[in-house]
Each structure stands twice: as C-alpha cells, then as structure tokens.
Amino acid sequence: MKPDFKRFVGQVAVVTGGAKGIGGACALRFAQEGANVAILDIEMTAAEENAKACRAEGVEVLVLNCNVADEISVQNAIDAVVKKWGRIDVLVASAGIYSGKPLPEVSLKQWQRLIDINLTGVFLTNRAVAPIMMKQKSGSIINVASMAGKTSFPGSAEYSASKSGVIGLTRSVAMDMAPYGVTVNALCPGNTLTDMVIKEVSVQVGKAVGMSSEEWIKMRANDAPLKRLAEPWEMAGVTAFLASQDSRYLTGQAIEVDGGIIMS
Numbered sequence: 001m002k003p004d005f006k007r008f009v010g011q012v013a014v015v016t017g018g019a020k021g022i023g024g025a026c027a028l029r030f031a032q033e034g035a036n037v038a039i040l041d042i043e044m045t046a047a048e049e050n051a052k053a054c055r056a057e058g059v060e061v062l063v064l065n066c067n068v069a070d071e072i073s074v075q076n077a078i079d080a081v082v083k084k085w086g087r088i089d090v091l092v093a094s095a096g097i098y099s100g101k102p103l104p105e106v107s108l109k110q111w112q113r114l115i116d117i118n119l120t121g122v123f124l125t126n127r128a129v130a131p132i133m134m135k136q137k138s139g140s141i142i143n144v145a146s147m148a149g150k151t152s153f154p155g156s157a158e159y160s161a162s163k164s165g166v167i168g169l170t171r172s173v174a175m176d177m178a179p180y181g182v183t184v185n186a187l188c189p190g191n192t193l194t195d196m197v198i199k200e201v202s203v204q205v206g207k208a209v210g211m212s213s214e215e216w217i218k219m220r221a222n223d224a225p226l227k228r229l230a231e232p233w234e235m236a237g238v239t240a241f242l243a244s245q246d247s248r249y250l251t252g253q254a255i256e257v258d259g260g261i262i263m264s
C-alpha cells in the first residue's frame with residue numbers, strides 16, 4: 001500500500017535482500033517515502049526489476065551485487081554507498097534463506113551455510129554501517145529476524161537458531177549504538193507471502209506434516225488470530241516506522257508482526 005506521506009526525503013536507505021520479498025517491499029517503501037535506496041542482493045535480475053520500480057518514485061537507486069555472508073563483499077558495497085551519497089540513514093538487513101529438515105538430517109554444511117547468511121550476514125552489515133552512523137550521530141538499523149527466533153517448530157534447528165541469534169545480536173548492537181543516537185531493532189515477521197514461504201517453507205514443512213503447500217498456507221492463515229498471512233508491504237510499513245522520527249525512543253526490541261500467532 002503506497003503511503004501518502006514522505007518521511008525520508010534526502011535520506012539514504014540500504015536494504016540487503018532488497019531484490020524481492022520483504023526486503024524488496026522495504027526498498028520500495030523507502031523510495032516511496034523519498035529516500036535514495038541501495039539494494040544489496042545476489043539476485044541481480046530481480047534487483048534490477050525492483051530498482052526500476054523504486055526509480056519510478058523519483059529517487060536515486062544503487063544496485064549492488066553483494067553476498068552478505070562475505071566480509072569483503074559487504075564492505076565493498078557499503079563503501080560504494082558512502083562514495084555515492086556520503087551517508088547512510090537506514091539499514092534494513094533482510095537477506096536470508098530458509099532450510100529445514102529433521103534434526104538428524106541437518107548436515108554441518110547446511111547448518112553453516114544458513115548461519116553464515118542469516119546471522120553472520122546481519123553481523124557483517126551492522127558492523128559495516130556502525131562507524132558511519134556513529135560519526136553521523138544518527139541512524140536506524142532494522143534487522144529482519146522472525147517469529148521463529150522467539151518460538152520454534154519441528155525441523156527448524158538452524159533457521160530458529162539463526163533468528164534467535166539475530167534478536168540477541170540486535171540487543172547488543174542497540175547497546176553499542178545508543179550513545180550515538182542510533183536505534184537498532186529486530187522485526188519478527190510471521191508467515192508472509194513471499195517466495196520463501198510460497199516456494200520453500202510451505203513445501204518443505206507441508207511435506208513433513210503430510211500437507212500440500214496450499215493446505216499448509218491455509219492452515220497457517222487459520223492459526224493466526226487475524227486469519228490470514230501477511231503481505232510483504234505490511235512488513236515494510238512497520239520497518240519504515242522503526243526508521244522514522246516516531247520511534248526514536250524505541251531500541252533493542254524484537255517486534256512481532258505476526259497477526260497475533262505468538263500471543264495466541
């Protein structure tokens with residue numbers, strides 16, 4: 001849903017995983033609200049497509065091929081953003097993957113790959129923008145965790161561990177950045193209609209419990225008190241709030257945006 005106000009004119013927002021899904025919706029939302037946007041992703045075709053939508057909002061967009069699990073790749077991308085605009089006001093760390101299998105089948109390689117992207121990737125991007133925001137004495141960091149970081153379901157060891165890690169990391173970074181006026185929060189989405197849920201989670205978890213992807217999605221919608229899954233733009237709306245002037249006294253929190261599933 002397109003907002004009829006612009007809170008980030010002249011600001012710079014960096015979005016990892018900004019090609020599509022939740023990150024894609026966040027990139028578009030910041031563009032709609034007037035920010036110049038850097039999309040950091042490994043899927044260049046989708047990234048260019050989303051960049052086109054963002055540019056149509058009249059802002060500048062930088063598309064950077066960046067693997068968040070790679071220290072040098074992250075540093076190069078952040079350096080390129082600073083070279084272009086000289087500042088970073090918002091970081092949304094949304095890049096992530098899902099894998100899930102019964103525990104005895106989780107290989108060390110699978111565990112490490114997911115932790116490298118979902119947790120180390122958040123650490124690397126937070127660390128790379130920290131000196132810039134500390135120097136500015138302003139900024140907002142929003143790390144995309146998950147309701148799986150607060151609660152768990154079978155066959156989600158590495159995913160759930162990575163997201164609990166993001167929540168702990170967020171609290172610690174919030175403490176480090178507080179003296180500089182930088183807020184750091186985690187967004188904990190419930191099931192959101194992105195490729196991750198439609199093509200991966202619903203297929204894998206559905207299979208484990210003997211359901212088709214469609215049946216599993218229907219069941220999850222029914223589990224939520226709001227009786228539906230989320231749309232990506234609904235995550236972007238809360239993310240924008242966490243970067244706005246209205247949330248300057250909010251830091252170190254892990255905000256559940258889950259249609260009420262966890263509390264029910």
Ligand SMILES: NC(=O)c1ccc[n+]([C@@H]2O[C@H](COP(=O)([O-])OP(=O)(O)OC[C@H]3O[C@@H](n4cnc5c(N)ncnc54)[C@H](O)[C@@H]3O)[C@@H](O)[C@H]2O)c1
Nearest residue numbers: 017019021022043067068095096146189191192194195196
């Ligand atoms: N969709 C949900 O229901 C849901 C729920 C809770 C949390 N999340 C979290 O939200 C975030 C976004 O997920 P989504 O649902 O939008 O998934 P998605 O698959 O639609 O998008 C993920 C994006 O991350 C990018 N990406 C993957 N690995 C990367 C890497 N190494 N470096 C850079 N970019 C990389 C992908 O190319 C893609 O553009 C993830 O961290 C996910 O764990 C999603």
